[in-house]
Amino acid sequence: xxxxxxxxxxxxxxxxxxxxxxxxxxxxxxxxxxxxxxxxxxxxxxxxxxxxxxxxxxxxxxxxxxxxxxxxxxxxxxxxxxxxxxxxxxxxxxxxxxxxxxxxxxxxxxxxxxxxxxxxxxxxxxxxxxxxxxxxxxxxxxxxxxxxxxxxxxxxxxxxxxxxxxxxxxxxxxxxxxxxxxxxxxxxxxxxxxxxxxxxxxxxxxxxxxxxxxxxxxxxxxxxxxxxxxxxxxxxxxxxxxxxxxxxxxxxxxxxxxxxxxxxxxxxxxxxxxxxxxxxxxxxxxxxxxxxxxxxxxxxxxxxxxxxxxxxxxxxxxxxxxxxxxxxxxxxxxx
Amino acid sequence: xxxxxxxxxxxxxxxxxxxxxxxxxxxxxxxxxxxxxxxxxxxxxxxxxxxxxxxxxxxxxxxxxxxxxxxxxxxxxxxxxxxxxxxxxxxxxxxxxxxxxxxxxxxxxxxxxxxxxxxxxxxxxxxxxxxxxxxxxxxxxxxxxxxxxxxxxxxxxxxxxxxxxxxxxxxxxxxxxxxxxxxxxxxxxxxxxxxxxxxxxxxxxxxxxxxxxxxxxxxxxxxxxxxxxxxxxxxxxxxxxxxxxxxxxxxxxxxxxxxxxxxxxxxxxxxxxxxxxxxxxxxxxxxxxxxxxxxxxxxxxxxxxxxxxxxxxxxxxxxxxxxxxxxxxx
Numbered sequence: 001x002x003x004x005x006x007x008x009x010x011x012x013x014x015x016x017x018x019x020x021x022x023x024x025x026x027x028x029x030x031x032x033x034x035x036x037x038x039x040x041x042x043x044x045x046x047x048x049x050x051x052x053x054x055x056x057x058x059x060x061x062x063x064x065x066x067x068x069x070x071x072x073x074x075x076x077x078x079x080x081x082x083x084x085x086x087x088x089x090x091x092x093x094x095x096x097x098x099x100x101x102x103x104x105x106x107x108x109x110x111x112x113x114x115x116x117x118x119x120x121x122x123x124x125x126x127x128x129x130x131x132x133x134x135x136x137x138x139x140x141x142x143x144x145x146x147x148x149x150x151x152x153x154x155x156x157x158x159x160x161x162x163x164x165x166x167x168x169x170x171x172x173x174x175x176x177x178x179x180x181x182x183x184x185x186x187x188x189x190x191x192x193x194x195x196x197x198x199x200x201x202x203x204x205x206x207x208x209x210x211x212x213x214x215x216x217x218x219x220x221x222x223x224x225x226x227x228x229x230x231x232x233x234x235x236x237x238x239x240x241x242x243x244x245x246x247x248x249x250x251x252x253x254x255x256x257x258x259x260x261x262x263x264x265x266x267x268x269x270x271x272x273x274x275x276x277x278x279x280x281x282x283x284x285x286x287x288x289x290x291x292x293x294x295x296x297x298x299x300x301x302x303x304x305x306x307x308x309x310x311x312x313x314x315x316x317x318x319x320x321x322x323x324x325x326x327x328x329x330x331x332x333x334x335x
Numbered sequence: 336x337x338x339x340x341x342x343x344x345x346x347x348x349x350x351x352x353x354x355x356x357x358x359x360x361x362x363x364x365x366x367x368x369x370x371x372x373x374x375x376x377x378x379x380x381x382x383x384x385x386x387x388x389x390x391x392x393x394x395x396x397x398x399x400x401x402x403x404x405x406x407x408x409x410x411x412x413x414x415x416x417x418x419x420x421x422x423x424x425x426x427x428x429x430x431x432x433x434x435x436x437x438x439x440x441x442x443x444x445x446x447x448x449x450x451x452x453x454x455x456x457x458x459x460x461x462x463x464x465x466x467x468x469x470x471x472x473x474x475x476x477x478x479x480x481x482x483x484x485x486x487x488x489x490x491x492x493x494x495x496x497x498x499x500x501x502x503x504x505x506x507x508x509x510x511x512x513x514x515x516x517x518x519x520x521x522x523x524x525x526x527x528x529x530x531x532x533x534x535x536x537x538x539x540x541x542x543x544x545x546x547x548x549x550x551x552x553x554x555x556x557x558x559x560x561x562x563x564x565x566x567x568x569x570x571x572x573x574x575x576x577x578x579x580x581x582x583x584x585x586x587x588x589x590x591x592x593x594x595x596x597x598x599x600x601x602x603x604x605x606x607x608x609x610x611x612x613x614x615x616x617x618x619x620x621x622x623x624x625x626x627x628x629x630x631x632x633x634x635x636x637x638x639x640x641x642x643x644x645x646x647x648x649x650x651x652x653x654x655x656x657x658x659x660x661x662x663x664x665x
Contacts, residue, residue, distance in 0.1 A: 053521035161610045191377040192548055196592040196606035218521065225594035225604065245600065262526035264551030265597050266590065268574040278530055279523040282491040 006041035006077070007179060007212045008065055013038045013074035015060050019287060032287045034060040036236035037074070039313075044179075047206065047213040049227030049244070051220060051259075055283055056233040058216045062182045065214065066100055067091055079179065096126050099173035101202075103185035105165035109157040115168055116153040119143065122175040142171040146201060163194035167201065174205060181206075184216045199226065220263050224248055232256045235286055235294040238313060242320035252322035255295050293325065301326045338365035339542050340389070340510055345402035345412075347381075347388045354615040358384040360566035361402070363641075366510065371536070371543045373557030373574070375550060375589075377611050381566040382546045386512050388412070390429060391419040406510070425455040428503035432515035434495035438487040444471075444498055445483030451502045470501040474531060493524035497531070504535060511536070511543045517552060529555055550589065554578055562586050565612050565622035568641055572650035582644050582652040582661060584627045621655065629656055 016031035035057040042048040050058040063069045065076060067083055075084045078094055086094070102108040109118055119139045122128075129135040140150040146167040157165055166186060173181055183202065187195040199222065206213050217223050223230055223244075230247055232240040232255065240253040251257040258279045281298050284290055290297045296306035305325050313323040347359040359381040366372050376382040387393050389404045389411055404411040406427065411419070423429075431437045439447060448467035449460060456463075464483065471479035474497040487495060496516065503511055513532065517525040533556055536543055547553055553560055554574060561571040562583065570583040581587045591605045609626040612618055618625050624634035633655050641653040654661065 053523065163610060191611060192550075192589060193377060193592055193607040194610060196594075196604040199594070199604055200606055220522070221594040221596050224596060224600055248596065248600075258523060260596065262522040263596055264525075264529070264549065264555045266550035266554045266578060266593070266595065267597060268554045268578050278526045280527070282493050282524060283521070 005044055007044045007079055008214070009041040009075075009077040010061070010065065011039050011075040011077075013061065013064055013076065014072050015057070015064055015069060016072045030287050033236050033289060034286060035064065035071075036286075036289070038231075038233075038236070038238055039074075040231055040238065040241060042212055042214060044212055045206075045210055046229065047215055047227045049223040049230035050214065050216045050233060051218065051223050051230055052233035053218060053259075053283055055235070055286055057236040057286070058218075058233050059184055061233070062100070062184050062214060062216050065180075066098055066182055067094060068100075096122075096176050097178050098180040098182065099176070099178040101166070101169050101173050101181065101183040101186045104189050105162050105169055106157075106189075108169055109165060111157055114154050114156055115143070115148075115160070118157070118168060119171050119175060122172060126176060128176065138175070139171075142175055146171045146174075146205075147197075161194075162190050163197055166190060166198050170198075170201060170205070174209060174211075177209060178211070180212045180214065182214045182216070185218070186215075187222060188217065188219060195222070202226070220248075220259060232259065235283065235289050237294060237323065238321075239295065239324070240320060240322045241313065242322075246318055246320055250318055250320070250328075252316045252318075252320050252327040253295075253324045254299050254301050254326075254328060256322075257328050258298075258300075293323070301328075339368045339406065340544075341365040341403070341405045342385075342389065343403040343405070345385060345388065345404060346400070347384050347393060348399045350397040350399070351615075356614045357566055357617065358614055359388065360617075362561075362563070362566075362568050364561055364568065364571065366542045366544060368509065368542050369536075369540045370559065371545060371557045373553035373560040374544060374546045374563060375548065375553050375560060376563035377548055379565075379611050379614060380563040381614075382563050383514055385563075386429075386514065386544060386546060390423060390427065390512065391416070421455070424451060424503075424508075425506045426508055427510045427512065428506070428508040430496075430499050430503050430511065430513040430516045432518050434492060434499045434519070435487065437499060438495060440487055443484050443486055444490070448483070448498075448502055448505060451505050455506050466505070467501075470505055471498070473504070473535070474498070474501045475527075476501075492520055493527060496520060496524075496528055500528070500531065500535070504539065504541070507539060508541060511541050512546070513543060514546045515548070516545070518547070518549070525552075532556065550593065562589075565617050566614060567622065567653065568651075569623065569654070570650075570652045571641065572644075576650045580650075582650065582658065583623075583654050584629050584656075584661070585623045588626075588628070621653070629661065631656070 013035055015035040016033050018028045019030040020026045020028045052058045064071050075082055083094055116139050119142055120135050123135050129138050143150045148167050187198050215226050227244050230244050231238045234255050240256045251260055279298050292308050293306045293311050296302040311323045311325045313321045316322050316327055343363050344361050345359055346361050349356045362385055374382045388400055400412055445467055449463040452463040452466055467483055468479040471482055476482055476497055517528050545556055557574050560574050560577045561568045564585050570586045588607045592607055607626055612622055620635045620637050621639050624630040639653040639655045641651045644650045644652050644658055
């Protein structure tokens with residue numbers, strides 16, 4: 001299931017971080033397989049979600065697409081061009097067309113710069129709007145666009161609340177009208193009442209600017225609300241890739257099913273009626289992933305085959321892709 | 336049934352260089368034996384400070400505390416530090432959000448559990464160790480004997496939180512205070528821990544106060560819920576009532592602003608305008624009025640009292656609007 005006119009495509013992407021021992025004579029004794037063979041494509045204007053628990057490789061995948069990291073194997077294609085091993089200079093156009101919004105609005109803004117100069121930075125780096133007056137006008141427009149008061153141009157980040165800081169981060173990211181926005185947990189550090197403001201802002205901007213959005217999050221309800229398609233990751237692999245509605249109404253991979261069932265629903269009657277199946281144990285270490293299907297150690301449906309043979313991501317009835325020997329059938333979690 | 340803990344008009348304020356922070360501004364509630372009270376609120380709503388004060392953990396020169404917290408006939412706010420030490424970890428136990436920060440990194444899990452038991456019970460080290468192993472089994476850790484010699488860093492987040500629960504339940508407390516017990520955990524692990532807490536609570540009959548910002552979590556575990564905003568309780572009632580007919584505009588707005596798996600995906604989220612207020616200079620009258628879609632003339636001037644929604648009802652709300660006009664706007 002690949003997008004018709006992809007803006008971003010990754011093929012067999014791998015990121016193994018070496019683990020080394022010793023101070024002078026460093027020897028590598030293993031690797032953290034953060035991302036281990038991931039392929040997908042994201043169409044223009046699409047919102048693509050990467051979901052999973054901590055350590056599943058979703059953020060690393062985002063950073064690889066942004067080329068903040070160089071993959072150890074596989075390919076990254078942006079706008080039809082392979083950028084996998086581009087150097088600093090070659091990456092310059094990507095640095096402008098692809099932007100990122102980070103999780104923590106406190107550490108991602110320079111505390112010693114005013115908001116105005118933070119948002120103006122992309123224009124300076126990419127030599128646009130060279131004249132100071134023009135730049136100031138652009139910045140004020142951006143601030144207004146993301147719901148900040150343009151009069152606060154000269155304030156410092158600490159004078160803003162978490163939600164407002166996240167707006168600053170968004171303004172900076174859209175300054176150069178990028179094609180791609182990678183948002184890594186953009187709302188998880190915010191208060192509940194503020195999250196919806198940022199979600200709505202991202203949705204509005206996407207429609208307005210025709211952005212392609214890669215949305216990385218652990219919160220399934222937020223992902224479901226935002227995304228067209230989602231990829232569920234577990235220990236560096238995609239276990240399920242499907243249209244959002246299908247993924248939530250008919251999860252095929254037992255892990256997806258378990259994730260959905262684990263989300264607490266703010267409705268006591270639902271919570272009280274019939275408890276959900278709870279997964280046992282923790283996510284294994286990505287430096288020594290289980291053999292065969294990586295989920296087999298926690299899977300309620302695991303059989304002996306699962307420990308031996310790794311299932312391929314294959315098409316399921318209904319069009320979803322799932323990597324499972326014994327996928328779930330016709331079960332509906334949203335009823 | 337008489338209440339295990341009754342909190343009356345608790346007020347906590349901190350004198351700081353920037354002014355007086357009224358973190359908790361007159362809250363009252365009670366917890367029955369075996370029941371679970373959920374306290375919900377955003378950061379800075381006073382939900383944590385309130386219970387920390389009851390445990391005697393906010394006592395400092397710059398803190399002003401007033402009101403009462405009657406536990407078992409005794410006012411905890413006036414108990415001596417020595418008395419509090421005897422109660423903490425024995426009669427009342429706490430589970431914190433970050434299990435890594437609450438376990439000592441230099442000592443083995445076993446040493447820490449044994450200490451928690453021996454502080455309150457006159458038993459031998461060997462007996463305490465046996466009990467520790469039992470506790471670890473109870474919270475679902477395999478290989479308890481071996482685990483006792485492990486250090487906290489050798490455990491995953493979920494396992495550490497299980498250890499914290501084991502430690503909290505070591506002396507069979509009558510009241511367990513869980514402050515965001517699952518916030519630092521992944522969803523599948525969160526589900527395990529919530530289930531474990533519910534199971535152990537059912538077995539032991541311990542009462543619980545669970546503090547969280549996650550409406551989904553309280554809906555699952557709490558019998559009674561109190562919603563806090565700017566240091567006050569704005570709505571309180573049974574979990575079923577509060578979720579089926581939320582009365583305070585803030586509660587409603589919270590429920591409308593979160594995306595939910597059980598709702599239509601295309602439904603637009605309705606964010607709450609503005610941001611949580613400063614506790615140094617909170618808005619006059621009802622603290623929620625600057626963000627409230629239903630605010631009217633009296634809201635900035637009058638402080639609404641927490642009153643029953645209907646005569647005799649257990650569902651309390653602090654809002655100046657009449658219940659008819661609140662529902663009419665819905």
